[in-house]
Amino acid sequence: MSVQPIRIRDIAAHAGADVHIRGWVVHHRSSGKIRFLELRDGSGYVQCVMGKNDVAPDVFAAFDDVSLEASVEVVGTVRSDPRSPGGFELGLKHLRVVGRSAEYPISPKEHGVGFLMDERHLWLRSRRQHAMLRVRAEVMRGIREYLDGQDYLPVDAPILTPNACEGTTTLFELGYFERKAYLSQSGQLYNEATAMAFGKVYCFGPTFRAEKSKTRRHLMEFWMVEPEAAFLDLDGDMALAEGMVEHVVQRVLARCRDDLATLERDVTKLESIRAPFPRISYDEAVEIIRKAGGTIEWGEDFGGDEETLLSQAFDKPVLVHRYPAQVKAFYMKRDPERPEVALCVDMIAPEGYGEIVGGGCREESLEALETRIREHGLPLETFKWFLDLRRYGSVPHAGFGLGVERTVAWITGIPHVRETIPFPRLLDRMYP
Amino acid sequence: MSVQPIRIRDIAAHAGADVHIRGWVVHHRSSGKIRFLELRDGSGYVQCVMGKNDVAPDVFAAFDDVSLEASVEVVGTVRSDPRSPGGFELGLKHLRVVGRSAEYPISPKEHGVGFLMDERHLWLRSRRQHAMLRVRAEVMRGIREYLDGQDYLPVDAPILTPNACEGTTTLFELGYFERKAYLSQSGQLYNEATAMAFGKVYCFGPTFRAEKSKTRRHLMEFWMVEPEAAFLDLDGDMALAEGMVEHVVQRVLARCRDDLATLERDVTKLESIRAPFPRISYDEAVEIIRKAGGTIEWGEDFGGDEETLLSQAFDKPVLVHRYPAQVKAFYMKRDPERPEVALCVDMIAPEGYGEIVGGGCREESLEALETRIREHGLPLETFKWFLDLRRYGSVPHAGFGLGVERTVAWITGIPHVRETIPFPRLLDRMYP
Numbered sequence: 001m002s003v004q005p006i007r008i009r010d011i012a013a014h015a016g017a018d019v020h021i022r023g024w025v026v027h028h029r030s031s032g033k034i035r036f037l038e039l040r041d042g043s044g045y046v047q048c049v050m051g052k053n054d055v056a057p058d059v060f061a062a063f064d065d066v067s068l069e070a071s072v073e074v075v076g077t078v079r080s081d082p083r084s085p086g087g088f089e090l091g092l093k094h095l096r097v098v099g100r101s102a103e104y105p106i107s108p109k110e111h112g113v114g115f116l117m118d119e120r121h122l123w124l125r126s127r128r129q130h131a132m133l134r135v136r137a138e139v140m141r142g143i144r145e146y147l148d149g150q151d152y153l154p155v156d157a158p159i160l161t162p163n164a165c166e167g168t169t170t171l172f173e174l175g176y177f178e179r180k181a182y183l184s185q186s187g188q189l190y191n192e193a194t195a196m197a198f199g200k201v202y203c204f205g206p207t208f209r210a211e212k213s214k215t216r217r218h219l220m221e222f223w224m225v226e227p228e229a230a231f232l233d234l235d236g237d238m239a240l241a242e243g244m245v246e247h248v249v250q251r252v253l254a255r256c257r258d259d260l261a262t263l264e265r266d267v268t269k270l271e272s273i274r275a276p277f278p279r280i281s282y283d284e285a286v287e288i289i290r291k292a293g294g295t296i297e298w299g300e301d302f303g304g305d306e307e308t309l310l311s312q313a314f315d316k317p318v319l320v321h322r323y324p325a326q327v328k329a330f331y332m333k334r335d336p337e338r339p340e341v342a343l344c345v346d347m348i349a350p351e352g353y354g355e356i357v358g359g360g361c362r363e364e365s366l367e368a369l370e371t372r373i374r375e376h377g378l379p380l381e382t383f384k385w386f387l388d389l390r391r392y393g394s395v396p397h398a399g400f401g402l403g404v405e406r407t408v409a410w411i412t413g414i415p416h417v418r419e420t421i422p423f424p425r426l427l428d429r430m431y432p
Numbered sequence: 433m434s435v436q437p438i439r440i441r442d443i444a445a446h447a448g449a450d451v452h453i454r455g456w457v458v459h460h461r462s463s464g465k466i467r468f469l470e471l472r473d474g475s476g477y478v479q480c481v482m483g484k485n486d487v488a489p490d491v492f493a494a495f496d497d498v499s500l501e502a503s504v505e506v507v508g509t510v511r512s513d514p515r516s517p518g519g520f521e522l523g524l525k526h527l528r529v530v531g532r533s534a535e536y537p538i539s540p541k542e543h544g545v546g547f548l549m550d551e552r553h554l555w556l557r558s559r560r561q562h563a564m565l566r567v568r569a570e571v572m573r574g575i576r577e578y579l580d581g582q583d584y585l586p587v588d589a590p591i592l593t594p595n596a597c598e599g600t601t602t603l604f605e606l607g608y609f610e611r612k613a614y615l616s617q618s619g620q621l622y623n624e625a626t627a628m629a630f631g632k633v634y635c636f637g638p639t640f641r642a643e644k645s646k647t648r649r650h651l652m653e654f655w656m657v658e659p660e661a662a663f664l665d666l667d668g669d670m671a672l673a674e675g676m677v678e679h680v681v682q683r684v685l686a687r688c689r690d691d692l693a694t695l696e697r698d699v700t701k702l703e704s705i706r707a708p709f710p711r712i713s714y715d716e717a718v719e720i721i722r723k724a725g726g727t728i729e730w731g732e733d734f735g736g737d738e739e740t741l742l743s744q745a746f747d748k749p750v751l752v753h754r755y756p757a758q759v760k761a762f763y764m765k766r767d768p769e770r771p772e773v774a775l776c777v778d779m780i781a782p783e784g785y786g787e788i789v790g791g792g793c794r795e796e797s798l799e800a801l802e803t804r805i806r807e808h809g810l811p812l813e814t815f816k817w818f819l820d821l822r823r824y825g826s827v828p829h830a831g832f833g834l835g836v837e838r839t840v841a842w843i844t845g846i847p848h849v850r851e852t853i854p855f856p857r858l859l860d861r862m863y864p
Contacts, residue, residue, distance in 0.1 A: 005663070007583065007631070022663045023631070024825045042631025042662070043583065071825035099796070099826035121625035121817045122824060130629065137586045151439065151475065154569050158855040159591070159638050160653050162862050174606035174615075176862055190855060193553035193864070197562065199439070199455070199474025205637060206591050221592050230474070231437070231454045364531070385553045385864035392554060393456045393503035394531035423590040423622060430594050430608055432625070432817035
């Protein structure tokens with residue numbers, strides 16, 4: 001096979017020529033003296049046709065070892081064929097089975113999710129999972145592109161931390177030589193230090209919550225991007241979140257039309273995701289939820305049900321600002337005009353996908369922050385370095401965190417976050 | 433201050449105009465009726481001059497609260513000044529101290545590294561640390577740019593894993609509800625599954641090694657990029673590593689000249705980092721090390737001393753292939769022509785910075801892999817999913833891991849990896 005290998009994605013550039021393709025069998029059938037194969041190589045799909053009279057007998061016989069997900073290499077002529085997906089088919093000249101695949105466990109019939117999750121390492125080969133994870137990759141690229149374009153510097157926060165950012169009940173704890181360490185739930189505190197150094201920063205990595213919840217919105221390990229900027233106020237923070245989400249959605253629409261079609265996503269719902277997004281106060285949100293039948297009392301945090309009711313009132317993500325301070329983290333700044341609320345913002349995705357952004361202004365006064373830490377029963381000495389940021393050139397600052405998996409679930413329109421990450425970690429699952 | 437704020441980086445576009453800048457004080461002095469300030473805002477540095485007769489008395493008096501690392505906002509006129517770094521200075525009209533900074537702990541005098549590491553959250557504000565972390569950001573962007581350009585799809589590997597990739601002695605262990613979990617040392621095994629799904633993939637995230645070593649090359653938590661491709665052979669793997677490292681170095685040279693100057697890096701040593709890199713066998717490497725005075729025996733792995741001796745023989749990174757199979761991981765493919773060596777490759781950085789890349793071909797035969805797992809005393813059932821990749825359409829494949837921090841240490845020319853990551857985790861350090 002002396003022809004240079006190509007990827008299926010590039011096949012159009014080789015119309016009329018011979019190409020060499022390596023991949024896996026998605027579908028195969030025989031019809032008289034004709035053999036049909038559909039191949040995938042990770043970049044695309046192509047149909048291959050082999051006639052008994054067109055190839056040597058041993059090449060034709062190689063088809064006998066072909067089965068679902070067998071790996072093969074083929075050489076063939078690229079022929080224009082309007083009936084084929086992609087517009088081309090391959091007239092085979094050579095076929096070699098590289099690795100057989102006897103009794104591939106995932107058949108085209110329906111399987112239960114538990115079974116598919118056990119076979120996640122193979123399930124990833126399917127068309128829907130391809131589409132999902134390609135959208136995920138574009139979401140993550142879109143986030144970086146947007147923040148880099150706004151002059152935010154990527155500065156990594158640590159995963160192993162000696163302190164808890166938002167309480168210890170949902171932390172994974174481990175031994176760090178002779179001490180205890182926790183897996184980071186958020187790069188927030190560290191971002192505040194780097195924002196004072198670089199002005200505008202973001203961290204982007206895995207974060208961990210040991211939540212004993214089995215909902216369609218929760219993972220134990222998930223990816224989060226967290227921008228933070230010095231001198232940013234609440235309006236600027238909302239504009240940043242809005243701009244980033246708009247950019248990401250429009251980028252996915254521009255680059256992943258085929259993937260969204262595979263997932264049968266109603267793209268008209270995404271096309272309307274353009275800034276500005278509605279901005280309402282927590283007070284207004286409570287009224288909307290109550291009118292829609294919810295039973296929330298002022299002062300309570302929103303749960304999944306409230307977020308769903310709220311999202312149904314809008315066809316865009318909605319920015320909800322100024323929650324009661326008591327339901328937010330200790331470092332959130334109070335509204336000077338109304339100290340019972342925090343200068344914070346959550347973004348609730350449309351269509352019942354829940355909170356995808358949480359953030360706000362951070363308390364920049366040393367005295368106020370020390371008081372909050374004491375009120376929350378947190379150890380002051382652990383936060384010595386964090387308090388230093390208020391001792392030496394403190395400035396107003398703000399930021400937020402956006403969860404990748406919920407954002408991907410919303411954009412792809414699938415009901416459960418577990419398919420939006422290659423190897424999901426759930427309450428009852430850490431395999432494969 | 434009604435003028436729109438700008439970042440110092442963009443000052444040239446405002447020559448002759450008034451601008452509003454917010455940042456921190458790097459340097460300040462008085463001379464008669466003139467006050468001088470140097471400001472940083474994370475994007476650059478600018479000198480500001482204020483004459484007593486040019487501003488209102490309260491503005492001039494605000495200078496009394498100025499000290500090292502106080503935060504300020506200023507309005508001033510951008511004046512061309514060839515003597516100033518950057519070519520411009522600011523003639524101040526307004527000055528306001530936002531946050532004072534009494535007795536900032538890091539003075540311009542020399543400090544010990546232990547002290548600076550305790551003050552890492554503040555040390556990050558210094559010129560050298562800025563330069564280092566900007567180079568780090570460009571290295572990471574360059575890696576993504578190169579792999580994306582080669583059609584590799586970013587697919588995240590999990591951090592929480594039930595199995596050990598290369599033995600359990602250097603793993604961080606934690607409780608995952610009722611089970612045990614380990615922090616990932618490598619996304620390698622998971623990449624093999626996703627490479628069979630997407631053809632060409634990479635994961636890029638934090639990895640963890642609980643190594644009880646205190647060397648200048650080791651961190652407990654570090655970032656690693658790991659590309660993996662189906663149908664890639666050892667030569668292709670070496671070409672990929674070589675191309676990526678060349679791209680990253682040349683990108684840093686193109687974008688971070690000022691940062692490299694700040695770090696007093698000899699850039700001529702980087703300018704010569706062009707493919708092809710020398711490729712030698714382990715056997716040849718042993719000879720070179722012995723001639724240089726090393727005492728290695730064939731069959732032993734290289735330590736830091738051997739890598740340093742080897743790097744001194746070349747002015748480019750050197751690719752060392754075909755190590756004795758016994759010093760490599762169980763999944764490494766043996767050379768069919770010489771089964772005592774593995775089809776693997778390490779890249780040793782120049783100037784004594786050690787191994788920055790490790791990789792090679794993976795064993796694709798089910799039988800051979802099962803034998804290796806047994807030989808290494810690893811539990812077969814934990815690797816059930818990994819062995820499935822050989823049961824269903826196995827293909828030859830290869831990849832590697834590149835450590836970000838060592839690469840940044842080499843490119844910036846600093847002796848210890850601890851400064852190449854914002855918050856280093858060392859044997860004796862997890863704070864801040």
